[in-house]
Amino acid sequence: MTGSRRRNSNTLIMSGLLSVVFMLQGCKENNHSMQVVTPDSIIASGSSTVYPLTKEAARRFERVNKDVNLAVEFTGTTAGFRKFCEGETDINNASRPINVSEQAACESKGVSYVEVPIALDAISIVVHPSNSWANDISVAELQRLWSPESEGKVMTWRDVRASWPDEPIELFGRGQDSGIYDYFTTAIVGTTRSSRKDYVASEDEEFLAAQIAAEPSALGFFGIGGYHRHWDELKLLAVTNDTYSVFPTLETVKRGEYTPLSRPLYLYLNQQSLKDTPELHRFALSYVEGIRSWIHFTGYLPFEEQVYVDTLTQLQQLEGQ
Structure with missing residues (x-):
């Protein structure tokens, strides 16, 4: 399917590095710190700066959507865009906007995307x-x-x-x-x-x-x-x-x-994945709608409320497209 993420089953994405992150942050270990990627997994990669935000949003979403598997890793924004533009991930966490060469890489692979401003850093x-x-x-x-x-x-x-x-x-x-x-x-x-x-x-x-x-x-x-x-x-x-x-x-x-x-921080969402995977669309809406209520726990800074209102409207308009 052109532009959609290729789904690889039974791939272990957890590394010892992520274990260190959770220990140093004092986070409680849970079953999301070791995740097996299944054909139904929603995969987020990219920025380690945005990683704590997306990980927290995933934790909150999975708490009430227990049938959803959100696999969140970090590789760095640039490395994340390489994977995203190959169609290997559904979400790229990014601590900068996508650049011209990355836009061209996504276009060459038929990967369309939605840019979502998520926080200030x-x-x-x-x-x-x-x-x-x-x-x-x-x-x-x-x-x-x-x-x-x-x-x-x-x-x-x-x-x-x-x-x-x-x-x-x-x-x-x-x-x-x-x-x-x-x-x-x-x-x-x-x-x-x-x-x-x-x-x-x-x-x-x-x-x-x-x-x-x-x-x-x-x-x-x-x-x-x-x-x-x-x-x-x-x-x-x-x-x-x-x-x-x-x-x-x-x-x-x-x-x-x-x-x-x-500077602002972003999510980039694979548009075909949004269409094919209703859970990804629901997660994106939950993330944007809820972040102002918990972002202060992460040490990052929220946009003004209107930014999130406009982003929610944009995401809601994509439903079913």
């Missing part, structure tokens, strides 16, 4: 809690630190700001399969997917948080949800743009003050 800049000198960092300093030309040259805190100590700085951040990496490099370095490579990279925010919490000389970047899940283990820096320093909060993100490191 901010990229957080964090350090070890024992760091007593860094309370803020400017966009220009971040650019100096992360530019490709800085590799092997900007190696100490003093290299970033003259008043900071002449001590090594250890860098951590999202990997190149991540939409956060794409967005961060575009906003900070000025060129998408261009940065220094001598840093610890991972698609797993739980791993990054644990590493930064264990390294006194660390500085890293990932989504604000990752910081909120570990606020007692990390120190959040304000970002200075022009003349003022701003912490990422619901208010500063909504007012457009936390720039350039705030």
Whole structure:
């Protein structure tokens, strides 16, 4: 069937990495942490930033729809779009909009999709809690630190700001399969997917948080949800743009003050799967309709209510098409 997801039975999608995520988040283990993909499974992949949102939406939906199997994994936004445009998944969680080459890949495979804005995120800049000198960092300093030309040259805190100590700085951040990496490099370095490579990279925010919490000389970047899940283990820096320093909060993100490191998060839904699988359509409606009531548990930020109202209308119009 052109454009619909190919359904592979009896494929184990759980990895040890997901077990680590649940343990570190303190989540209660349940039968959704190990899932077998059946021909009737609804498969969501992609962004590890959006993963906690979709996992929570799936948990709530399956609680009242016990015959539905929602298999949720994370691979990173970019890797997720590769699978989605091959027709292998029903949902791609995305921490950035689909790009031109991905649009072309989907079109070449006959995969049509619906874009659903789901939440707001901010990229957080964090350090070890024992760091007593860094309370803020400017966009220009971040650019100096992360530019490709800085590799092997900007190696100490003093290299970033003259008043900071002449001590090594250890860098951590999202990997190149991540939409956060794409967005961060575009906003900070000025060129998408261009940065220094001598840093610890991972698609797993739980791993990054644990590493930064264990390294006194660390500085890293990932989504604000990752910081909120570990606020007692990390120190959040304000970002200075022009003349003022701003912490990422619901208010500063909504007012457009936390720039350039705030952005929307998305779901991409396979349109043929929506038509063929009524449970996917019901899940999408449940997700959008309910998220404002529970998003505060995840550390992410909601859109204004009207965004969800308009999205629900769009999804309702797709029913039966």
